[in-house]
Amino acid sequence: MAKVNIPFMQTGTLVVGNRLLDEQDRSVQAWQDRASSLTHGHRACQGCAEALAARWVLDTAMEVTDGKLMVANATGCLEVFSTLYPESAWKIPWIHSLFANAASVATGIAAVNAVTGRGDIRVIAQGGDGGTADIGMACLSGMFERNDDVLYVCYDNQAYMNTGVQRSGATPPAARTATTPAVGRQPGNTFGQGKFMPKIAMAHEIPYVATATVADLRDLEAKVRTAMSHRGARYLHVLVTCPLGWGTKSADSIKVARLATQCGLFPVFEAEYGELKSSTKIRERVPVEDYLKLQRRFAHLFGANADEAALERIRRLADRNIRMYNLLPEGAAA
Amino acid sequence: MTAVVVPPGLSASAGSSVRYLTGSWRTERPVYMSLLPPCSAACPAGEEIQAWLYEAQEAGEGYERAWRSLTQENPLPAIMGRVCYHPCQTACNRGGLDEMVGINAVERFLGDQAIEHGWQFEVPVDITLSHKRVLVVGSGPSGLSAAYHLRKLGHEVTIYEAQEATGGMLRYGIPAYRLPRAVIDAEVSRLVNMGIKIETGHRVTDFAAETAGFDAVVLCVGAGVGHHVNIPAGHAAKVMDAVKLLRDTSAGSPPMLGRRVAIYGGGNTAMDAARTAKRLGAEDAVIIYRRTKEQMPAHEEEYLEALSEGIRVKWLSTISEVDQGRVVIERMELDAEGRPRPTGVFDEVEADTVVLAIGQDADLSVLDGVDGVTVDNGVIAVDEHMMTSRPGLFAAGDAAPGDRTATVAVGQGKLAARNVDAWLRGAVYEAPSREAKALFSRLNTWYYADAPLQSRPELEAARRTSGFEEVVQGLSTESALFEARRCMSCGNCLECDNCYGLCPDDVIIKLGPGRRYEINYDYCKGCGICAAECPCGCIEMIPEER
Numbered sequence: 080m081a082k083v084n085i086p087f088m089q090t091g092t093l094v095v096g097n098r099l100l101d102e103q104d105r106s107v108q109a110w111q112d113r114a115s116s117l118t119h120g121h122r123a124c125q126g127c128a129e130a131l132a133a134r135w136v137l138d139t140a141m142e143v144t145d146g147k148l149m150v151a152n153a154t155g156c157l158e159v160f161s162t163l164y165p166e167s168a169w170k171i172p173w174i175h176s177l178f179a180n181a182a183s184v185a186t187g188i189a190a191v192n193a194v195t196g197r198g199d200i201r202v203i204a205q206g207g208d209g210g211t212a213d214i215g216m217a218c219l220s221g222m223f224e225r226n227d228d229v230l231y232v233c234y235d236n237q238a239y240m241n242t243g244v245q246r247s248g249a250t251p252p253a254a255r256t257a258t259t260p261a262v263g264r265q266p267g268n269t270f271g272q273g274k275f276m277p278k279i280a281m282a283h284e285i286p287y288v289a290t291a292t293v294a295d296l297r298d299l300e301a302k303v304r305t306a307m308s309h310r311g312a313r314y315l316h317v318l319v320t321c322p323l324g325w326g327t328k329s330a331d332s333i334k335v336a337r338l339a340t341q342c343g344l345f346p347v348f349e350a351e352y353g354e355l356k357s358s359t360k361i362r363e364r365v366p367v368e369d370y371l372k373l374q375r376r377f378a379h380l381f382g383a384n385a386d387e388a389a390l391e392r393i394r395r396l397a398d399r400n401i402r403m404y405n406l407l408p409e410g411a412a413a
Numbered sequence: 414m415t416a417v418v419v420p421p422g423l424s425a426s427a428g429s430s431v432r433y434l435t436g437s438w439r440t441e442r443p444v445y446m447s448l449l450p451p452c453s454a455a456c457p458a459g460e461e462i463q464a465w466l467y468e469a470q471e472a473g474e475g476y477e478r479a480w481r482s483l484t485q486e487n488p489l490p491a492i493m494g495r496v497c498y499h500p501c502q503t504a505c506n507r508g509g510l511d512e513m514v515g516i517n518a519v520e521r522f523l524g525d526q527a528i529e530h531g532w533q534f535e536v537p538v539d540i541t542l543s544h545k546r547v548l549v550v551g552s553g554p555s556g557l558s559a560a561y562h563l564r565k566l567g568h569e570v571t572i573y574e575a576q577e578a579t580g581g582m583l584r585y586g587i588p589a590y591r592l593p594r595a596v597i598d599a600e601v602s603r604l605v606n607m608g609i610k611i612e613t614g615h616r617v618t619d620f621a622a623e624t625a626g627f628d629a630v631v632l633c634v635g636a637g638v639g640h641h642v643n644i645p646a647g648h649a650a651k652v653m654d655a656v657k658l659l660r661d662t663s664a665g666s667p668p669m670l671g672r673r674v675a676i677y678g679g680g681n682t683a684m685d686a687a688r689t690a691k692r693l694g695a696e697d698a699v700i701i702y703r704r705t706k707e708q709m710p711a712h713e714e715e716y717l718e719a720l721s722e723g724i725r726v727k728w729l730s731t732i733s734e735v736d737q738g739r740v741v742i743e744r745m746e747l748d749a750e751g752r753p754r755p756t757g758v759f760d761e762v763e764a765d766t767v768v769l770a771i772g773q774d775a776d777l778s779v780l781d782g783v784d785g786v787t788v789d790n791g792v793i794a795v796d797e798h799m800m801t802s803r804p805g806l807f808a809a810g811d812a813a814p815g816d817r818t819a820t821v822a823v824g825q826g827k828l829a830a831r832n833v834d835a836w837l838r839g840a841v842y843e844a845p846s847r848e849a850k851a852l853f854s855r856l857n858t859w860y861y862a863d864a865p866l867q868s869r870p871e872l873e874a875a876r877r878t879s880g881f882e883e884v885v886q887g888l889s890t891e892s893a894l895f896e897a898r899r900c901m902s903c904g905n906c907l908e909c910d911n912c913y914g915l916c917p918d919d920v921i922i923k924l925g926p927g928r929r930y931e932i933n934y935d936y937c938k939g940c941g942i943c944a945a946e947c948p949c950g951c952i953e954m955i956p957e958e959r
């Protein structure tokens with residue numbers, strides 16, 4: 080199902096619901112009877128965007144599959160804050176095994192469902208950026224390469240937040256983490272290292288790869304619907320703000336994700352079989368500084384010892400994304 | 414059957430996370446507010462504009478609900494939707510995003526819908542009737558508003574109108590091309606239908622005798638007397654005042670003006686007089702004003718409409734002498750304080766008639782022989798309860814202190830009515846306290862898609878000056894709905910579901926259409942996302958006291 084474009088009715092497409100819309104045109108999150116797959120009482124930090132994104136993804140999948148859904152979770156924040164022994168905040172069938180093997184566990188569940196004639200039960204694997212791009216990479220690559228019938232969702236908060244904010248393969252350059260302190264000649268995370276997992280997924284030429292953020296609910300829901308309409312291996316990468324690890328105000332979680340897309344540093348797009356299909360255009364382009372300044376992990380780039388050279392490299396990264404993923408609306412100057 | 418073996422260390426029974434109340438983490442709690450939108454704060458008639466636009470946004474039956482909500486405060490939407498200078502729009506927060514919401518055009522649309530569909534006011538039934546009789550003198554906007562609100566409060570209301578028809582300055586001061594007479598008739602007859610008695614052609618000449626049977630009196634006599642200045646004029650010079658020009662034209666006996674007309678003054682009445690002169694056949698209508706365009710009291714819209722009809726303006730000019738066929742004007746200049754002063758340089762303008770539009774005075778003849786009423790600066794002095802110095806005698810509108818616009822008159826009429834009601838009950842009226850203002854800085858404008866103002870079509874200039882056809886047309890249903898939906902609902906929940914959908918802790922409870930939301934404070938961690946992402950800024954984060 081394609082993304083719904085809501086005609087202007089007081090608000091546009093960007094709000095969750097809208098009382099003036101027909102029920103079926105509202106997002107799943109606007110429904111009174113949404114699944115609320117991840118319920119309250121979980122121990123995520125105030126303003127945790129990962130908890131939010133997980134509910135959005137799974138509520139949509141629950142709606143699409145009519146409740147026939149099983150979820151395998153990698154180790155990470157999401158697993159820890161949702162299932163403090165002996166309690167669980169999940170209202171859906173959910174399993175956790177190891178840090179590295181969520182993709183393999185999901186593959187196994189899907190295989191058993193298939194051979195027992197329960198192929199109607201769909202399977203999602205999910206994890207953070209550490210469990211996806213670093214520790215679980217081998218299992219995930221195998222799942223992609225075999226085209227197993229699983230949607231893998233990565234909630235990318237750009238470091239190992241659960242264990243105290245250590246650098247991961249998804250940490251952006253110049254960001255301060257516990258293992259990339261803001262000291263020395265090149266403070267923060269090194270430029271030129273790390274990996275962008277959606278491109279790795281695309282290289283496997285699987286049926287569907289998409290990115291999304293917590294700043295655009297309807298876009299995310301549409302991508303989950305599209306992903307669930309395919310069989311085989313699918314990958315969804317969601318940028319989720321981490322107030323603790325990024326040093327942002329808890330109330331700013333949506334705003335910061337929005338700025339990440341509007342400055343060009345996080346491209347929102349869809350790809351099928353390794354080919355870029357569409358990208359969500361920037362609506363109001365902002366300088367990268369607008370995004371970076373709200374985050375204490377980039378504080379060393381500003382102020383008395385402002386690092387203009389590092390800022391210029393980050394600007395170039397945003398410009399490259401805009402070119403590569405065609406992020407400007409038609410007719411806009413690059 | 415074998416018993417389930419629980420391994421050592423796994424003795425706790427499994428359960429849901431809802432046993433753990435994360436609300437204890439909170440230092441601030443989100444609270445839904447209902448704030449005062451700037452439009453309502455600016456409305457002299459006290460309309461709850463956001464509230465009636467909210468109903469109109471739902472279209473269909475929403476239009477009647479919107480009209481009923483609007484007329485809680487103002488009984489004349491079809492009239493005010495045409496003649497109000499809409500300070501609400503000047504204050505509108507949307508002006509900071511793209512363009513202000515065209516509130517006035519939507520008000521007119523609703524007023525016209527009501528006339529078209531014959532919507533009537535609900536008449537209070539006898540249980541609330543107070544058995545008190547109130548006399549309103551004058552049926553202009555303040556008198557009609559006062560009568561309406563008194564009637565709604567259960568009183569028996571009579572209006573005495575000196576002229577042959579109702580409406581006061583609405584009918585005799587505002588030209589028909591701005592306010593068609595059928596619109597006045599329709600809105601007045603609706604007031605008559607709710608039981609208000611109106612006696613036209615009844616000028617009060619013996620105050621004591623004519624008010625004897627009433628428990629209270631409200632004076633809404635307006636300011637319908639043209640102000641005069643002494644200008645040296647030859648015997649054959651033709652000088653008349655603008656109020657008379659407009660009144661006689663409205664009454665169907667327009668004066669002979671000649672081919673060239675000079676209008677003296679820079680207010681709305683001057684604009685109306687000049688545009689009326691054009692329509693009466695004047696080839697040239699020139700406005701002579703002693704100050705500059707920036708200092709002109711006329712509203713920009715009326716000035717621009719006059720210009721487009723070929724009216725000329727001579728700024729910084731005073732009339733020093735009038736003779737047959739010509740006017741001598743003296744050039745003025747501004748002194749250091751911006752006041753005009755004469756320059757001694759003279760000029761001539763050809764004019765068959767000079768129309769004076771230099772202000773109006775209240776007609777206080779009704780008070781002849783009445784003791785104990787203080788008149789101050791030419792208007793009837795009133796206290797904060799709109800009561801004159803004579804107990805039981807109230808005043809509102811242009812004859813009372815305040816700005817002289819129809820909308821202010823409607824607001825004063827309402828205020829007078831509520832005070833009369835309290836006074837009749839031996840009580841003191843207290844205006845309800847108003848909420849804090851919903852400032853632009855509270856809004857999250859990301860969520861309001863760019864939507865341009867819908868303008869009202871206008872009659873082309875060539876057709877305008879040939880008659881008194883209405884110049885500004887109404888919005889189509891489609892445009893009116895679009896315009897109503899441009900309202901950003903400042904400070905008042907519009908049920909967009911953002912708080913419900915964007916809560917990471919799933920603690921917002923959606924109560925269903927029209928019932929908004931509740932927050933489960935047992936679990937709310939106080940992150941503040943709901944408040945930050947609320948488009949209309951109706952959620953406030955309030956520090957917890959612990």
